[in-house]
Amino acid sequence: MNEAQQSLADDPRSLSEQAYDRIRRDILLGNLMPDAKLQIETVSDRYGIGAVPVREALNRLSAEGLVQRRNQRGFFVSPLVIEELAELVRTRILLETLALRESIALGDEQWEEDLVLACHRLARSSRRLGPEVATRISEEWDIRHNEFHRLLISCCASAWLKGFCATMMVQAVRYRNISLNINPNPARRDGAVAEHQALLEAALARDADLACRLLGEHYSATLATLRPAGMQA
Template sequence: MSAQEGKAHDVRNLSEQAYDLVRRDILNGELFPNDKIQVDVLSSRYGIGSVPLREALNRLSSEGLVERKSHRGFFVTAISMANLEELVKTRIWLETLALRESMANGDEAWEEALVVSCHRLTRTHRRLPAEAGREAAEEWEERHKEFHLLLLSRCESSWLLNFCSTMMDQAVRYRNLSMNTNPSRARREGAAAEHQALLDAVLEHDPERACDLLADHYRTTLSGLRHVIPDEREDVIGLAAKSAN
């Protein structure tokens, strides 16, 4: 490898690191919706240069987590109740389709993997970073996404799975902002029961009930977020003030 190729390889590696770090902080609500992203501040925070950081921000812009405004720089993409409602509606459309196809193609190995995944999720207590540190808080999100993606994994469409995965990541922002402003133990416990009921319906080979339970699971989460997510008439500053208190 030439020196020039080695330098380009290092930049790509740093860009990947920057992407992971910025994405994590956006999903965890540490970089707040509508916040202007100060490249020099993040460069100092992560110990990564501005060039790989800008590459990471451009990539996150294509995924909808960052918005690039002409002559103004990068901003964390705004949120609203209207956007969340659209996200939930689209998730229900696509994920129930994927779940139905996945159940039609599923086998014993897939069902056993689901049982293990749900068990791991149940044993992973959902905690806020302030309660248990960032790594413990992130573990639940990883287990949660693993379970939900596994439910859809036999749909035989990589396009559909990629769309569903992207929407899951978008939903994490809303859940974590809600948890940071108004943590609810009851909702955490309710979600665990919903996951178990969904697993039971899959194991009983009842796609109608499984799809209904999945849709209800997302609608319940949506309902619980209505009092903390701004609608189209509200400014996200109000939510930021709640988070700061």
């Protein structure tokens, strides 16, 4: 048994779940580029997982919008479209500020403590990235960043609203990572650490108007730095 096979054997999750996680990760990181054909046999060989679990994973990713199933042609990584990026950010601001306002109103002391810790971890992760952040976002930073933004709205009472926000976050992460992969000289986001700190302070002060304004500016600033060269017009 080789190392890859041993790793699969040691993982208690189902093969379908493993295939889903690994394909999803590579799509979000840009290792599988937009419009890439996902032949069952090729994907199966790539991850060392059988064809049936791979097909189940691709069907699940298709339902989430990360993969497209095209009639008579099979599975493809979903394309990225320039106009859809701006629309995604606009919709994300509309819904996430709504969730943030309610989360601030309902958040308790434990929420505050968790938010402070998440912001600290994110800032520490950002400092460790160094100059290479201009060409590659680390997986640790991605995890910490998502954790902080998820916690901001975690006390919103609407599971539907939080679910929509989570789906948009996944798509935004993909756009960002793809943009960094295809753009050799991306604009740096040197102000992101200060923006997260300002968001934290506004949330802790229970200033919902300020927090929502800062969140919208934060997402708009990130959008402005993404050069969508290589995406569909």
